[in-house]
Amino acid sequence: MTAALIDPDRLWRRLMALAEIGATPAGGVDRQALSEGEIAALARIVAWAREAGLAPALDAAGNLFLTRPGRDPAAAPILLGSHIDTQPTGGRFDGAAGVLAALEAVASFDGLPPGDLAVVAWMNEEGSRFAPGMMGSEAFAGLRDLAAIRAVRDAGGISVGHALDRLHAAFPDLPRRPLGTPVAAYLELHIEQGPVLEAAGRVIGIVTGIQGKKTFRVRLEGREGHAGTLPMDRRRDAVAAFARLAGALHAEVGGLDPDVRFTIGRVAVAPNAPSVVPAEVTFSIDLRHPDNAVLEAAGRRIAALCAGHAAPCGVSLTPLVDAASNTFDPRLRALIARAAAAHGHPAMPVLSAAGHDARNLSRVCPSAMIFIPCRDGASHVETEWAEPAHVAAGAGVLAQVLHDLAAAPDLLATPEPR
């Protein structure tokens, strides 16, 4: 049945060909958002789409759409996709597998669909060049103003706006698609970026949702002093305050329950000299939990611990990311489970620990994700790897769900049964 829906060999060849654009010596890919490399990769995808008769277009946020027209041009399209930008030392599959599987599923679709089918490659999912990521889907879903996104600058001072203008200039013949039009449903295939499927011996992950995440920057301000002379009781030692505060945070927040993930990954000390009492510590907090009530309570606990443990230093807590956990559409999840069973692929529900564009889409339309395993759960590394058979299985399930959705356009017409 898979063979009838997609061409797995063509998909694999294209995935490997795309990986040559921005290829690193160690076998990975460096193709950051809106770079020359990403523009070249988008041009390659546009050419493949035209071969298949799909109509390419860009929106103002730099999202690329490849549309196969349906019977009713007024019907909201079914959207399938992911992203093709990578981390600076990224791999061949994170993002690209989802875009090319979507292209394969839409290009191979047999017959005239009831509404448009569209492949999408979202602008700047990774957020490594322009932070934070998922800018294209955020703008599309109306969650962030495009003007604010355009103002963000990379480390070299280049703004997203400038880079977007260059992207549009590179494709003068592509029509401009309006930003944020209605969508009937959104489907995204992605590598798991975790070890669960591999450890369980499953090929298809039916993603239940994406765990919520809060990030903060904390700054402790003390006072510099001579390590040999300043009496201990007159010190405002920022590292001593950090040790007390981080100890309390790890114990209380990190020890909350088995589902919490709490990380202080970045610490910067000033002046950071062995014989100087440290004046300042700035550190990051990354907090994740699948239950929004617990996530919110943990966020409040972090604020209370900062206030209570910083003395005699001053403290400031700056929230950066505040993304609630979401649950993907149960009707689409049921379609994925049915398709996996029909294709004979062992499947299981799985929670996504990482963020994806599908979280933003789930705010505006029924959305779901299909995970396939990646070796050792490793991602954002140049050795990232997915088996050709798993890529083919995921794309086949994606194509099957697209087929089933197109055959039952009323499935999503009723309110979501939650």
Place this chain on the structure above:
Amino acid sequence: MTAALIDPDRLWRRLMALAEIGATPAGGVDRQALSEGEIAALARIVAWAREAGLAPALDAAGNLFLTRPGRDPAAAPILLGSHIDTQPTGGRFDGAAGVLAALEAVASFDGLPPGDLAVVAWMNEEGSRFAPGMMGSEAFAGLRDLAAIRAVRDAGGISVGHALDRLHAAFPDLPRRPLGTPVAAYLELHIEQGPVLEAAGRVIGIVTGIQGKKTFRVRLEGREGHAGTLPMDRRRDAVAAFARLAGALHAEVGGLDPDVRFTIGRVAVAPNAPSVVPAEVTFSIDLRHPDNAVLEAAGRRIAALCAGHAAPCGVSLTPLVDAASNTFDPRLRALIARAAAAHGHPAMPVLSAAGHDARNLSRVCPSAMIFIPCRDGASHVETEWAEPAHVAAGAGVLAQVLHDLAAAPDLLATPEPR
């Protein structure tokens, strides 16, 4: 009486003239060890010494000696001095005041001394370019092999050996003095680099000793992981281990008694990314205490706490500096107190929190130090300042002690009464 012993105006003029070599825009001095600037400053001092009839010479460790011959050339000389290298953003007084006061005292000495009088400028006291500091006096006192010192490299890869060869090449006409010859007594004037004299309204500090110091480098080794996926109970988080260990160290060692000084001044995290469980933390420990028994016990406690609090991370503790506290010669301290009283300067005993070359000299001969106040206790800063009257007072006391020692050569012939 002071006026008869030294010329305070000449001393001040020379101090300000020397500060022009390596002067920074903010009014400080950047004249690091064995730099072009230090070589130029040494040349200036050699010229002043020749004006006064002193004989200049360099030893193999780059220490400069300026000798006024005494009656008995076989008698061990009385040595007076300090250093003229500075921190990269250092001041005009730290070191230079001691060398120029010594030059003033020896040049102004009235009559033929019983043995040689020699001024010394020690090589690399600061240790900012080549670490650790006090290399010249360490080599002179036989505490460290010159070959090991020559092998040390600066951040640019230049070795002490190479820099020493350049120093010697810059002074082809200076005779080479043997390294580590006997010394009758060593005297060093220095700014206090602390607030005690200023707060107490005293002009002369009779330095009782230098507090002991141990420094360590600690490395915690955990394992990198994804902040969103890795369960807390499977983590080996190096920052979490650092927080527990540093908390215990600050509480137990930092809270030992009012005399202890405990500082974690430098912390480096790897890979130091907000969404990555940290794999490694390297940090510095600076421990000081005037009581050697307490210092030793605290050092052992640090080792025990590292071993006990690092789990589940691996830990290694590398001792760097291990300098016992020392007590300066009570006979010389009595001479300093008597001279201060004779000159009408309010004086007090004071412990040195910072290290000085005199610590190394005290291992091989009767040694003592004279402190003068510095504004706000600030040193190693470009705004470092000592009042002209205090510089004159300190140099006058130094000259008086030299005079008294020369008049009573048998004072130090008997064993030190401790």
